[in-house]
Amino acid sequence: MDKTNDYADIHRTDLRSRPELVHKLLEEDQLCEFKRQTKFGRRKLSGKLLFLLWAMRIYVVFMLALVILEILHAFH
């Protein structure tokens, strides 16, 4: 069904007095109240995934240490 034509005669100012239009225009999970009340559940992290996450974290810390050392070296 093409619901888009339903909006041809609606003015933006109508939305303040007609909350049902707001609900129609937005998807339910776009509404602030819905988002406030719900969240996505935690996913299970497998051993492989945890390894990957830790590897990335160590990579960042190690490389940042290198960058800082290099810059300090350059300044001296």
Added chain:
Amino acid sequence: MTQSTPSDPDTPASRVALAPRADGSASADSTTPSHEDTARATDRLAVEKARGNQRASALRRWTRLLWLLAGPGILVFLGENDAPSMLSYAQTGAQFGIGFFFPFIVLTFLMALVVQEMTLRLGAVTHRGHAELIFDRFGPFWGLFSMIDLLVGNFLTLVTEFIGIIAGLGFFHVRPLVSVGVALAVLLGAAMTRRYWTWERIVLALALGNGVFIPVALMIHPDWHAVGKAMLTWGPLPGGLTSQTILLIMADIGATVTPWMLFFQQGATTDKGLQPRDVPFARWDTLLGAVLALIFGLAAVLATTPLFIHGISTKNLQNVQFAQAIEPFAGHFGASLFALGLVEAGLVAAISISASSAYAFGEVTRQAHSLNRPLREAWPFYLVLFGSAIAAGGLTLVPGAPLEFIVLIVNVIATLAMPPALLFLLLLANDRAVMGDQVNGFWLNAAGIGVTCILIVCGLLFGISQVFPRVFG
């Protein structure tokens, strides 16, 4: 949306109720819409009217829809063409001329396009920000790591934006205090409109000013034959692969692919209210942003190539000194445009990056986080937005602040922090519980993994060049 219990997190209906209603549902259907909902619905009304306008030709309808739905993609790419990025491009042109870096910069934009497509899809499908999804799906331990990466990177980058603004306006003899004040006034003025749409259009208008690098490039009469040859042959690369080249490669990647872009585009897509059926237009928006930013970035490279051709050393050039250095080739007007370009690049990025920090903060603290909210309803969001900008701007005015240090490391840090951010992005974009049928396809995953590998290899090469400098000469 069907609700599920916390014990069943990996099913498509994985949203769990935090504050269930008396009847046990989390439905928002019967609630009074907030100011934020009404503002977003106002934008959606315009979109639905355009979609249903049967009197308009298909082309006109498409153009109107693109106008209404475009924004986050163009903003994120033109925002990323920020002051340090434009200076990296300027340094590239001055140090290497027309050659390897031309196709390489095209490649960096292709990488960014792959990455940003996933964020726009995540935003349009889930209506949630990137930080919120990471916290929800991976928990606060991993969420905090990515938030620290983001907020530290964002703050350092914000500082460099203000350095760019001060330097650019300094070309016109504007005092640093006035430059910072003007930039903060524009940032505050845009955010205080209480409407995402108005904020977005103001920043888009500013962002198109990034195009000033095109006339500067044309003024130096570039060798188009050399440009075409470089694009086809990926060369020349004067001096070969040295540690200096690797540093510039890292800086040019950091000029295009950075963590704040993920958080910003997903936050802006959500705030704009895009829905899954808008994804094709959001892709066009992102592509348009990438193409514009690429052209403007390459123009900045071209603008400084006379310095390479004439053998002028640029190793110690900083900020607006590039504008002064190209004055003999582009004239005073061209140099002025270059300086103005730095101001614009810094300003637009400062606005986008502070918004990215504010979105992420609001998402993880579950506070209101929308530019559609008035100040009194979302003051923590605006506090982070304004506070981070004021602190960064203020730091640039402190005598003896380590600004040179920050400028040197900011793009490199962005490149190093990107692989973990990409891992989260890939996991989320492949998470059927979050994305449903809109999960990544095979080729997008291949491209995403490819981009991650390229970034890791570049990072490792950089590490090797620092630990064993003789390897690369």
